[in-house]
Amino acid sequence: MEAGGAGNGSNGAAQTKGSGGDGSTKTPPPLPPCCVKARAAAPESEAKCHATVVSGWFTEPRSHCGKASKVQYYNNPMWPGEAHSLKVEKILYQGKSPYQEVLVFESSTYGKVLVLDGIVQLTDKDECAYQEMITHLPLCSIPSPKKVLVIGGGDGGVLREISRHSSVESIDICEIDQLVIDICKDFFPHLSVGFEDPRVQLHVGDAVEFLRNAPEGTYDAIIVDSSDPIGPAQELVEKPFFETIARALRPGGVLCNQAESMWLHTHLIQDMLSICRETFKGSVRYAWTSVPTYPSGVIGFLLCAKEGPPVNFLTPINPIEKVEGATKAGREIRFYNSEMHRAAFVLPTFAKRELEAYCAST
């Protein structure tokens, strides 16, 4: 859930385009309930304020500040009715870019924490689960990935994981917010180390624009390490965005997209699955993993293969244990392994039932 390269703030390039802004004027199809909720609440989430630290605790998220009422202490449209709090040892950084507010603090239990616009993006303790899974699920599903694109991911964690793959020749990253990159170099060097790989080409800017300018069929894999689909980032879950991604992938190329929680956002996931099956035409699958500091303690991933050489996401064809140098000392893998890869696609009965129609394509 890193800063969305396609705009994650109130003044970003993407915002001028608005939701679904690809020039299309046709009426959008009816939205499932959770999407409606996300949209309805968007103006509220734009009332920017610094993440709140009260009495030594950070609570995610507080939408109203300034004229903060004690009653509306927690209020996020993506996960209404619950909140997670972390004890703060020390605030390390508070700042504001043109796109978002940035907070870094040292927590008692999860190490350092990066917060953007009041939402926890990563913590030292559990970042491994997110960064490793969002990277190796796609890269271990295809043989010899060579050209990879990261959208968002300004903390560098996904880059760090991609660089374990010796077959990779070039890594483009398109992150809109230079401040996120700079702050992570200061406070999260074990993530931003990913930028030191000579294969990395950094593009600071709007990802939708970047994708439009990318030559067709360029990438073996694209990883979208985006923010939640509220406000400007809403377009990151809509058809035009996925079409731009599909265009930039080679036949049989793969996308891994952050895809929220199976406990909280089944309708949003159904919607994304349905759009992606139409768009990519290859295998489309939902996987999930445990990340304690994300809402409901899990995060999902949408894995999509473009029409072409078939991809079977369920079994890693390029197992990390056999990638030369991938697990060498100094860059220990903490969460992912080939068994976790397979297990990530196993769904609880309720999720299987709700997503089955959308998951049928293998």
Place this chain on the structure above:
Amino acid sequence: MEAGGAGNGSNGAAQTKGSGGDGSTKTPPPLPPCCVKARAAAPESEAKCHATVVSGWFTEPRSHCGKASKVQYYNNPMWPGEAHSLKVEKILYQGKSPYQEVLVFESSTYGKVLVLDGIVQLTDKDECAYQEMITHLPLCSIPSPKKVLVIGGGDGGVLREISRHSSVESIDICEIDQLVIDICKDFFPHLSVGFEDPRVQLHVGDAVEFLRNAPEGTYDAIIVDSSDPIGPAQELVEKPFFETIARALRPGGVLCNQAESMWLHTHLIQDMLSICRETFKGSVRYAWTSVPTYPSGVIGFLLCAKEGPPVNFLTPINPIEKVEGATKAGREIRFYNSEMHRAAFVLPTFAKRELEAYCAST
């Protein structure tokens, strides 16, 4: 994490025995850090107070009340430094038994919530993950389970799950707190329905006492649906307790014990694995599942087989999909399935590394 049958409060039968109280006076071995933490904090957790609902939100847990300071808002020795909050629509019940404080409220997002001594035990939305996994992991690992014992589990959820197994002839349950049973009949009928199975024999009392009086080698499976090992329930993670369990199991019989979070309590889990390997001598395994309203969003289970006919927990020998009537309408399974069973034993690399030495026995 149901009320521990072996005592979960300040006035219970178990408390008079104290930690590890089986008459043994030898010095206990040095405790790993998280156990030390749990013990050191025990007196604090005994300062009983009602779970706090402030400004329409329940926050788990607040150890200090009465002279509550605003600063020490969240404080639980088992998961220091973090807290989870749920928005309260309506408080449905507040009461106190000789063992614990009981709170039931309607939340905005997770349905009704049962709270004991300030700790969320279950919610309508995610109870399925806990109840189904703690029950079917052991019962689907052995052919034709006949005699089953539940320790704790006063809400009835584990009973409801056991009754899906047509091979079962008798179900004993030993729950210390009659109030929990009564309250769940009123507010969680979809759980307490488990008590209606004619195979169920309810014993209200102390589980350690009950186990001592049980004829040796009685049970095919024992399920310990206990509270966290703080204060009196500490003995539920110590050797004498496991020895009493092992005595009550038939050769090749199985135990499934609530075993905390792989993210937060690795040392406690190592300790339990080590004790259980010594005690049971058959296969000993750790499994986990996603439960959003538990700390870190996951809960673990310790699966142990007593010496005798070998048990391979990793593959269900008695798959739920083939148990006659188990998945019939009206009692839909929401979380567990045979693929989830297998996936539950797949560990992230860090947990595998930390628990491997203790998990080696298959």
